[in-house]
Structures are given as structure tokens and as C-alpha cells.
Amino acid sequence: xxxxxxxxxxxxxxxxxxxHRLVFGIALRMLGDLGAAEDVTQTVFxxxxxxxxxxxxxxxxxxxxxxARNRALDVLRSRSLRPETELPAELPLDGGLxxxxxxxxxxxxxxxxxxTLPAEQRALIELGFxxxxxxxxxxxxxxxxxxxxxTRVRSGLRKLRDALGEGVSR
Amino acid sequence: xxxxxxxxxxxxxxxxxxxxxxxxxxxxxxxxxxxxxDDARAEYHALRATADAIAVTAAEPVDSARSARMKERLSxxxxxxxxxxxxxxxxxxxxGWLWAAGLTAAASLLLAIISSVQVFTTQGQLAQANRxxxxxxxxxxxxxxxxxxxxxxRLMIGDLAAPDAKRYxxxxxxxxxxxxxxxxxxxxxxxxxxGKVYQAWTLAKGAKAMQPSVTFAPNAEGVAVVAxxxxxxxxxxxxxxxxxxxxxxAPTSKPTFVQPLS
Numbered sequence: 001x002x003x004x005x006x007x008x009x010x011x012x013x014x015x016x017x018x019x020h021r022l023v024f025g026i027a028l029r030m031l032g033d034l035g036a037a038e039d040v041t042q043t044v045f046x047x048x049x050x051x052x053x054x055x056x057x058x059x060x061x062x063x064x065x066x067x068a069r070n071r072a073l074d075v076l077r078s079r080s081l082r083p084e085t086e087l088p089a090e091l092p093l094d095g096g097l098x099x100x101x102x103x104x105x106x107x108x109x110x111x112x113x114x115x116t117l118p119a120e121q122r123a124l125i126e127l128g129f130x131x132x133x134x135x136x137x138x139x140x141x142x143x144x145x146x147x148x149x150x151t152r153v154r155s156g157l158r159k160l161r162d163a164l165g166e167g168v169s170r
Numbered sequence: 171x172x173x174x175x176x177x178x179x180x181x182x183x184x185x186x187x188x189x190x191x192x193x194x195x196x197x198x199x200x201x202x203x204x205x206x207x208d209d210a211r212a213e214y215h216a217l218r219a220t221a222d223a224i225a226v227t228a229a230e231p232v233d234s235a236r237s238a239r240m241k242e243r244l245s246x247x248x249x250x251x252x253x254x255x256x257x258x259x260x261x262x263x264x265x266g267w268l269w270a271a272g273l274t275a276a277a278s279l280l281l282a283i284i285s286s287v288q289v290f291t292t293q294g295q296l297a298q299a300n301r302x303x304x305x306x307x308x309x310x311x312x313x314x315x316x317x318x319x320x321x322x323x324r325l326m327i328g329d330l331a332a333p334d335a336k337r338y339x340x341x342x343x344x345x346x347x348x349x350x351x352x353x354x355x356x357x358x359x360x361x362x363x364x365g366k367v368y369q370a371w372t373l374a375k376g377a378k379a380m381q382p383s384v385t386f387a388p389n390a391e392g393v394a395v396v397a398x399x400x401x402x403x404x405x406x407x408x409x410x411x412x413x414x415x416x417x418x419x420a421p422t423s424k425p426t427f428v429q430p431l432s
Binding site: 007009012013016017020021022024025026028029034038041042045046049050059061062065066068069106107110111114125126128129130131133134135136138150151153154157158160161164 | 179181182183184185186188189190191192193216217219220221222223224225226227228229230231232236237240241243244245247248249251252
């Protein structure tokens with residue numbers, strides 16, 4: 001990131017090569033539209049180029065994932081005719097995992113950890129994470145009582161934390 | 171005041187917030203809770219880190235043609251920008267990027283409409299174009315306000331939950347200072363009497379008189395999370411009192427609290 005702050009184009013292109021699949025994948029899962037996912041990817045990387053100071057340390061992977069989610073959420077908002085209050089709050093961009101912790105958490109390990117959850121908890125967590133919807137909407141779509149959704153999300157996230165082990169258990 | 175949620179209910183909301191599925195209108199309730207509860211903050215950070223990890227499962231191969239096209243488009247913009255030092259200055263500060271692209275697009279659209287007005291031949295067409303311009307200007311202003319609000323909201327919750335923030339317990343809640351930003355996160359505030367509001371006060375280091383700050387009222391649950399528009403690093407104390415609607419220039423009632431800041 002220091003090189004990108006110094007306007008090093010080759011450093012930026014290397015960063016793009018390393019992370020565009022993640023950004024594109026998040027946007028595609030949330031938007032279900034290849035063109036929109038491509039636009040989000042462009043926007044996210046333009047943000048990194050024009051405002052690298054927005055990244056203030058910690059895990060770059062976690063940060064860029066949140067930026068991608070928030071940008072995809074913006075797109076969902078712009079598409080939506082629902083009142084703002086029915087859409088989730090955006091995520092703060094600082095804090096969270098350190099880069100060294102994230103380096104130990106690869107996709108396969110997270111998928112394995114998710115697979116250990118009861119199906120009803122896993123479905124809620126994945127739909128919530130990639131759906132860009134609120135817990136009320138989760139309850140409606142899965143025909144599950146609201147109180148049950150709350151309990152399952154918390155319980156599922158705690159089990160996932162335990163399954164991922166060191167690093168996210170602090 | 172509505173019945174306050176139990177601690178277990180609040181911890182469930184914390185998990186929903188960590189996953190990113192809590193509606194915006196409940197974010198302040200969670201923010202106030204996180205600001206005041208050490209265990210809740212620890213769980214929030216752990217669950218948010220867990221939720222962050224889910225993102226890596228979304229990474230997937232992008233087909234080579236699309237990948238090359240995306241990189242080519244982006245590289246062309248980056249190289250053009252890198253070749254023009256003035257371009258970066260035009261883009262403005264980091265905080266503005268989210269809506270800058272939207273505003274630029276809206277402004278371009280406005281220009282296009284204005285240009286097209288030149289070829290209109292009837293008053294009716296001109297009036298219609300003017301109405302469209304007015305509508306667009308309103309939408310641009312609304313987008314600016316919404317984007318600014320969202321940036322402040324993200325910053326606020328990040329600050330309230332931050333492990334490195336300074337916290338001062340006060341009546342009905344907590345005062346949180348992080349860097350030069352200061353928040354009142356109050357969760358058990360009774361509604362003010364009719365015709366009254368709560369007003370925050372600040373005392374600059376070395377000063378003798380309190381300066382008036384924002385006025386506010388709690389929500390139905392007695393929750394109010396307020397960012398004071400002040401440089402916290404220059405403050406010696408913060409206070410809260412009940413004042414007539416519209417606020418006062420000097421406190422007119424006994425303060426609810428006066429909190430020195432170290």
C-alpha cells in the first residue's frame with residue numbers, strides 16, 4: 001500500500017491481480033449480475049487508487065472485503081424501492097482481523113468450518129452475509145420466527161468462531 | 171419509554187450487527203451498548219472477525235477474457251490518472267469518494283440535459299426540462315446528505331467499539347473519546363419534560379465557561395448516541411443538562427453530569 005500511495009502503477013496492478021477475484025466474487029454473490037459485479041470491482045479498485053489512505057492498517061483482505069460488501073450494498077440500495085430502514089447498516093471499515101491471522105484462514109478452511117454448522121444456522125449466516133438484507137428479511141425469506149433467526153445467527157457465528165479457532169477467538 | 175432489551179437480547183443484536191444484517195435504525199442502540207460493555211465489545215470484535223472470514227469463500231476464478239477486460243479498463247484509468255498529478259487533487263479527500271462518482275455522473279447528466287435544452291423549440295419542452303433539472307438537483311443533494319450520514323455512522327460505530335477509545339462512565343451512559351472525536355452514548359435516558367431537550371456542553375482546556383453544543387432527545391428506548399462537533403483533544407470537560415426547546419446559551423438547570431476529560 002505504501003507503493004500505491006506513492007502512485008506506483010505496477011504495485012497497484014499487482015494488488016489488483018491478487019484481490020480482484022475476491023472483490024468480484026463478493027459482488028457477484030451479492031448482486032447476481034456479472035456486469036454489476038464488474039462495475040463494483042472497478043469502483044472498489046478505483047477507490048484504492050484514488051484514496052489509499054482510507055485503508056488504515058489491519059487486514060487488507062478484511063478491509064477490501066468490507067469495501068466490496070458496502071459498495072454492493074449501495075447498488076442494492078439504488079435498485080431497491082424499499083425504505084432505507086429495511087436495509088442493513090453499512091460495516092465500519094476499521095478494526096477486525098490482522099493480516100497474519102487472515103493469511104491462515106483460507107477459503108477451504110472457512111468452507112470446512114461452515115460445513116460443521118447445523119444447516120439452518122449456516123443458511124442464515126450465508127444468506128445474511130451475501131444477501132445484503134436485514135434479519136427481518138432473513139426471517140421472512142426463510143419463514144423462520146424473528147427470535148429464532150437472532151438466536152441461530154449468534155449461535156452459528158459463535159460456533160464458526162470456535163471452528164476457525166485461534167485468531168478469531170480473541 | 172419502551173421496555174429496555176435484556177442483555178441477552180442485546181448480545182443477539184451485536185451478533186446481527188457483526189454479520190451486517192442489522193437495520194440502520196437499530197445501529198445506534200447497538201453502538202450505545204457496545205460503548206458501555208467490555209464483554210460485548212470483545213464478542214463483537216470476535217464475531218465480526220469471524221464474519222469477515224466468510225468473505226474469502228466468495229473468491230472465485232474470473233474468466234480470462236473478463237479478467238483481462240476489467241484490468242485493461244482499470245489500468246487505462248490508473249495510468250491516465252498517474253500521468254496527471256492534478257487529477258488526484260481534483261478527486262478530493264478519501265471521505266468523498268463514495269458519492270463523488272455518483273455526483274459526477276449526475277452533473278454530466280445535468281450538462282447533457284442543459285445542452286439538449288438549447289435545441290428545444292417550445293416553452294412546454296423547456297418547462298419540462300427545467301423540472302427534470304430541478305428533480306435531479308434535489309436527488310443529488312439528497313445523495314450527498316445520505317452519503318455524509320452513512321460515512322458519519324460508520325465512523326461513529328467504529329469509534330464506539332474501538333479497543334483504543336477512552337471511556338468515561340456517566341449518569342445514563344458513557345462518554346467515548348477517540349482521537350479528536352467525542353461521543354455521548356446514553357442508553358437509559360428518561361424523556362425530557364415537554365418543551366425541553368437535552369443539551370451537551372463543552373469546556374475547553376483552560377477555559378472557565380461552558381460552551382453550548384448540540385441539543386437532542388433520546389429515542390423511545392431511552393437511547394441517544396450523539397457525536398459532538400468539536401475537537402475533543404482541546405476539551406477539559408463535557409456536560410449535559412436539560413434546556414428549553416431550541417437550546418440555551420448558558421446552562422439553565424443543574425447538569426445531568428459534568429465529566430472531566432483526561
